Amino acid sequence: MSSSEVPQGNPxxxxxxxxxxxxxxxxxxxxxxxxxxxxxxxxxAVDKSNIIDDKTRHAA
Structure with missing residues (x-):
């Protein structure tokens, strides 16, 4: 789809x-x-006890 076919505006x-x-x-x-x-x-929503050095545990 070319950019000319993309609808404009805020739906x-x-x-x-x-x-x-x-x-x-x-x-x-x-x-x-x-x-x-x-x-x-x-x-x-974030469980602060699951954060180590600005990363969550088990994060790659």
Whole structure:
């Protein structure tokens, strides 16, 4: 596919956004434009005890 055939722009699809009043359901669905806290989530998800000298154990 040549670069002239590649669609331009920023694709978004908000068809699956939770309706007002349903955002407190067990798994809320956010819109594509909603800000997310990736850094916070990443910091919580990383098991710090598994890191040795800036690498995880068993990493090549």
């Amino acid at each position: 978004t699809d908000n068809d699956y956004v939770s309706r007002p009043g349903h955002k407190r359901d067990p798994i809320p669905v956010l819109s594509d434009e909603a800000p997310i806290e990736e850094e916070t989530a990443d910091n919580v």
